[in-house]
Amino acid sequence: MNGLSAFLLPRGVILTRARRFSSVSTERLEFDKFGIPTEVIQLKREETKFNLKSGEVLVRFLASPVNPADINTIQGTYPIKPTLPGVGGGEGVAEVLETKGSKLEPGDWVLPGLAMSGTWRTHGVYEEGNLIKIRNDISVESAATLMINPATALRMLEDFIPLRAGDWIVQNGANSAVGLAVIEIAKIKNLKTINVVRNRENIDELKAQMKRMGADEVLTEEEARRAWRELPRPRLALNCVGGASGTELCKALGEDGVHVTYGGMSLKPVIAATSHMIFKNISLRGFWLSRWYKEQGMNKTRLKMISQLTDMIAAKDLSPPPLNPIPFNQFKPALETTLKGFKGAKFIFKM
Amino acid sequence: MNGLSAFLLPRGVILTRARRFSSVSTERLEFDKFGIPTEVIQLKREETKFNLKSGEVLVRFLASPVNPADINTIQGTYPIKPTLPGVGGGEGVAEVLETKGSKLEPGDWVLPGLAMSGTWRTHGVYEEGNLIKIRNDISVESAATLMINPATALRMLEDFIPLRAGDWIVQNGANSAVGLAVIEIAKIKNLKTINVVRNRENIDELKAQMKRMGADEVLTEEEARRAWRELPRPRLALNCVGGASGTELCKALGEDGVHVTYGGMSLKPVIAATSHMIFKNISLRGFWLSRWYKEQGMNKTRLKMISQLTDMIAAKDLSPPPLNPIPFNQFKPALETTLKGFKGAKFIFKM
Numbered sequence: 174m175n176g177l178s179a180f181l182l183p184r185g186v187i188l189t190r191a192r193r194f195s196s197v198s199t200e201r202l203e204f205d206k207f208g209i210p211t212e213v214i215q216l217k218r219e220e221t222k223f224n225l226k227s228g229e230v231l232v233r234f235l236a237s238p239v240n241p242a243d244i245n246t247i248q249g250t251y252p253i254k255p256t257l258p259g260v261g262g263g264e265g266v267a268e269v270l271e272t273k274g275s276k277l278e279p280g281d282w283v284l285p286g287l288a289m290s291g292t293w294r295t296h297g298v299y300e301e302g303n304l305i306k307i308r309n310d311i312s313v314e315s316a317a318t319l320m321i322n323p324a325t326a327l328r329m330l331e332d333f334i335p336l337r338a339g340d341w342i343v344q345n346g347a348n349s350a351v352g353l354a355v356i357e358i359a360k361i362k363n364l365k366t367i368n369v370v371r372n373r374e375n376i377d378e379l380k381a382q383m384k385r386m387g388a389d390e391v392l393t394e395e396e397a398r399r400a401w402r403e404l405p406r407p408r409l410a411l412n413c414v415g416g417a418s419g420t421e422l423c424k425a426l427g428e429d430g431v432h433v434t435y436g437g438m439s440l441k442p443v444i445a446a447t448s449h450m451i452f453k454n455i456s457l458r459g460f461w462l463s464r465w466y467k468e469q470g471m472n473k474t475r476l477k478m479i480s481q482l483t484d485m486i487a488a489k490d491l492s493p494p495p496l497n498p499i500p501f502n503q504f505k506p507a508l509e510t511t512l513k514g515f516k517g518a519k520f521i522f523k524m
Numbered sequence: 525m526n527g528l529s530a531f532l533l534p535r536g537v538i539l540t541r542a543r544r545f546s547s548v549s550t551e552r553l554e555f556d557k558f559g560i561p562t563e564v565i566q567l568k569r570e571e572t573k574f575n576l577k578s579g580e581v582l583v584r585f586l587a588s589p590v591n592p593a594d595i596n597t598i599q600g601t602y603p604i605k606p607t608l609p610g611v612g613g614g615e616g617v618a619e620v621l622e623t624k625g626s627k628l629e630p631g632d633w634v635l636p637g638l639a640m641s642g643t644w645r646t647h648g649v650y651e652e653g654n655l656i657k658i659r660n661d662i663s664v665e666s667a668a669t670l671m672i673n674p675a676t677a678l679r680m681l682e683d684f685i686p687l688r689a690g691d692w693i694v695q696n697g698a699n700s701a702v703g704l705a706v707i708e709i710a711k712i713k714n715l716k717t718i719n720v721v722r723n724r725e726n727i728d729e730l731k732a733q734m735k736r737m738g739a740d741e742v743l744t745e746e747e748a749r750r751a752w753r754e755l756p757r758p759r760l761a762l763n764c765v766g767g768a769s770g771t772e773l774c775k776a777l778g779e780d781g782v783h784v785t786y787g788g789m790s791l792k793p794v795i796a797a798t799s800h801m802i803f804k805n806i807s808l809r810g811f812w813l814s815r816w817y818k819e820q821g822m823n824k825t826r827l828k829m830i831s832q833l834t835d836m837i838a839a840k841d842l843s844p845p846p847l848n849p850i851p852f853n854q855f856k857p858a859l860e861t862t863l864k865g866f867k868g869a870k871f872i873f874k875m
Contacts, residue, residue: 252803415798437798443808444795447766447788450810452603457794457808459801 196222200501200524201294205258207249210508214247214261216501221296225273228301232283236317237265237292238496239511239520246289253289253463260291262522266307266316267297275301282309284320284479286471288463293501295524302471307483314493315486317521318350323482323491325435325462326354330362332465333458334409334431338363341404343425344411345369345394345418346438348379350494350519353386355411357491360387367404367425369397369418386492394418401425409433416441423449423457435460438514498523547573551852551875552645556609558600561859565598565612567852572647576624579652583634587668588616588643589847590862590871597640604640604814611642613873617658617667618648626652633660635671635830637822639814644852646875653822658834665844666837668872669701674833674842676786676813677705681713683816684809685760685782689714692755694776695762696720696745696769697789699730701845701870704737706762708842711738718755718776720748720769737843745769752776760784767792774800774808786811789865849874 199221204213223231243263245251269281277283283304285292290303307316330336342359346352347368359366368383370376372393380391392400398421406427412419413436422432423445432455434443449455469475485491495518499507507520550572555564574582594614596602620632628634634655636643641654658667681687693710697703698719710717719734721727723744731742743751749772757778763770764787773783774796783806785794800806820826836842846869850858858871 420793434798434801436802442771442795442797443801444793445808446793447785447810450785450794450808451787451812452810452815454810454812454815456810457796457801459798459803459805459807461802461805464803464805 196220197296199294199296201291202261202501202504202522203258204247204261207247207254207257210244210247210261210512211505214504214508216504223271223296223298225271225298227274229273230269230275230277230283230299230301230304231271232267232297232299232304233270234265234267234292234295234297234522234524235282235313236498236524237262237294237522238318239507239522240264240321241511241514242321243289243293244508244512251289255289255291260294262292262294263289264317264320265292265522266313267292268309270296272301277301277304277306280309282307282316284316286466288466293504293522295501305471305476305479307479308487311483311486312493313523314496314498314521315491316483318493318496318519319482319486319491320479321462322350322494323354323358323485324478325351325460326358327478327482328462328465329411329433329435329460330355330358330364330409332460333433336362336364336409339365340409341365341367341389341407342409342411343367343369343407343422344413345422346413346436347388347391348383349413349436349438349516351413351435352411353383353494354491356383356386356388358485361485361490365389365405367392367397367407369394369421394421397421397425406430411435412443413438415439415443417444420444420446423453423455426453426455429454429456431455432457433460434458435462494519496521547571548647550645550647552642553612553852553855553873554609555598555612558598558605558608561595561598561612561863562856565855565859567855574622574647574649576622576649578625580624581620581626581628581634581650581652581655582622583618583648583650583655584621585616585618585643585646585648585873585875586633586664587849587875588613588645588873589669590858590873591615591672592862592865593672594640594644595859595863602640606640606642611645613643613645614640615668615671616643616873617664618643618655619660621647623652628652628655628657631660633658633667635667637817639817644855644873646852656822656827656830658830659838662834662837663844664874665847665849665872666842667834669844669847669870670833670837670842671830672813673701673845674705674709674836675829676702676811677709678829678833679813679816680762680784680786680811681706681709681715681760683811684784687713687715687759690716691760692716692718692740692758693760693762694718694720694758694773695764696773697764697787698739698742699734700764700787700789700867702764702786703762704734704845705842707734707737707739709836712836712841716740716756718743718748718758720745720772745772748772748776757781762786763794764789766790766794768795771795771797774804774806777804777806780805782806783808784811785809786813845870847872
């Protein structure tokens with residue numbers, strides 16, 4: 174029994190009517206111009222009356238995280254620019270409240286199908302075709318955070334080079350949300366991972382945690398630099414750092430290796446030795462999940478991937494990243510901390 | 525009538541016997557250790573008696589150029605290391621003098637089929653399977669220089685991205701031997717070329733020459749930097765420079781563009797903005813012709829490519845690069861000048 178269907182209904186009232194809401198208290202984190210997120214984002218509260226047209230779905234969001242790309246979207250520096258006024262947030266999970274002429278039913282869980290659709294809101298009306306139904310027996314936290322980071326991890330492991338059980342991959346920024354998903358999904362696929370992280374005070378604790386998740390090797394940047402010769406030669410490298418750290422991954426790779434950049438945390442470019450390109454035949458590629466989603470549209474490949482991920486979550490093989498749940502009214506410190514590049518637990522709005 | 529068959533033969537002497545050489549004056553540029561080419565290369569002269577085994581072919585070289593990779597091979601810094609003592613040189617054209625149990629015939633022209641096989645020699649004995657027969661109605665200079673640079677140009681235009689008539693490509697180091705071949709082969713394929721060269725005293729003359737060869741745009745590095753926005757977006761970039769020059773080609777490329785590195789004349793690495801990799805989906809690849817030849821072996825693709833190139837030469841659509849013919853005994857200044865990275869006419873030994 175999910176959400177509304179658990180309400181006590183007056184005898185004889187038709188269920189679909191009972192689920193209609195004449196007026197609802199809604200909240201959203203809105204911006205009417207691009208700029209510094211803590212300055213342009215405002216918490217809007219209003220009583221809203223929803224009149225659904227055919228094919229439309231009213232949902233209530235359960236949780237939506239704060240991702241770095243959300244910050245860049247509000248700054249106006251991300252390649253996807255929402256129409257203004259916009260609502261912040263690129264992913265999250267919502268529960269269907271009411272539908273009109275849709276196969277979705279109240280209580281169903283859905284993810285937004287469009288990129289940067291504005292998920293920092295309590296309520297929203299969507300066309301059915303822009304929602305993806307997922308199983309609703311997993312944790313809200315996992316459901317709210319699977320669409321971007323675990324999806325990026327899965328696509329990078331599947332789309333660039335055919336990998337077989339026992340093959341090695343290498344990644345930097347390995348304790349990022351994507352990095353942790355890579356470790357878990359690689360383990361499911363029986364791939365071996367070399368994980369590079371920045372040195373820090375609690376490095377031994379971090380290494381132990383990552384190994385418990387399934388990491389085969391965890392090395393600091395300095396340790397990695399000295400270790401490549403003794404380590405197996407990976408076929409795939411995943412780079413979210415750039416600069417010298419990305420170059421090191423080219424050294425690590427074996428012949429014909431593929432180096433995929435999906436982030437640039439160092440703010441430095443991707444740099445590869447000419448000899449690695451020519452004589453070792455390394456390819457440097459880039460990955461952007463928004464492009465993949467756009468290319469796929471709402472086709473079977475996309476739906477299959479989402480259900481692949483939710484099944485991994487249900488099987489306890491894929492976990493959400495460390496999260497820090499907050500209500501909407503604490504958005505300022507959350508945005509400020511994310512803006513500064515804080516690398517701890519990700520903030521997640523719980524509605 | 526070619527080579528030996530033009531000799532006057534004593535009446536009644538069988539032609540194949542007449543072509544046998546009991547003892548021949550030979551010359552070769554040999555090195556017995558890796559090191560500075562001008563120090564380790566020695567001109568060896570000797571009377572040699574050739575006794576062919578079945579399947580073997582005696583050839584006389586007609587011309588062999590001095591390529592930068594030949595220098596690196598002698599230095600021992602190239603990934604292909606010949607057995608010592610070795611003979612310098614990676615390409616050249618030879619005429620068949622004598623054969624034993626081979627389909628090749630005296631007067632046939634052949635190219636060596638193995639990489640860095642030592643072509644700076646007057647005579648050599650090869651297994652038939654390691655020689656590629658070419659048409660012998662083209663210039664010795666073109667024949668001697670087609671196997672490396674024009675082949676690199678052709679493979680890069682055909683193997684990385686499907687190009688259609690009217691598509692644009694961009695290249696730096698465009699007046700290199702490969703660059704000039706790219707211009708001519710692109711013209712044959714009805715592709716448009718943006719050609720970037722370093723600024724120099726006679727820049728207008730160089731631009732005019734390159735345009736006469738078929739270049740659509742010729743720009744200095746500085747001009748190119750300001751021009752990308754107004755130029756068509758190329759689908760393929762060919763980089764033999766690296767560093768900032770290679771990075772500029774990423775700016776020039778259109779979405780999904782492919783950037784191929786085949787040299788690093790600046791001695792700087794390949795550098796690409798993270799945003800170009802992720803949001804513009806640029807791929808960075810490398811090309812090494814020796815790898816391609818090795819992968820192909822002596823199969824039809826390879827033989828087809830060589831005959832494609834010789835046909836382009838015969839049709840006057842593909843010309844040799846500027847060449848400076850010298851005899852073997854002038855090898856020292858030739859090696860010294862090539863070693864310094866001299867970018868004028870390429871030295872070619874004429875035997």
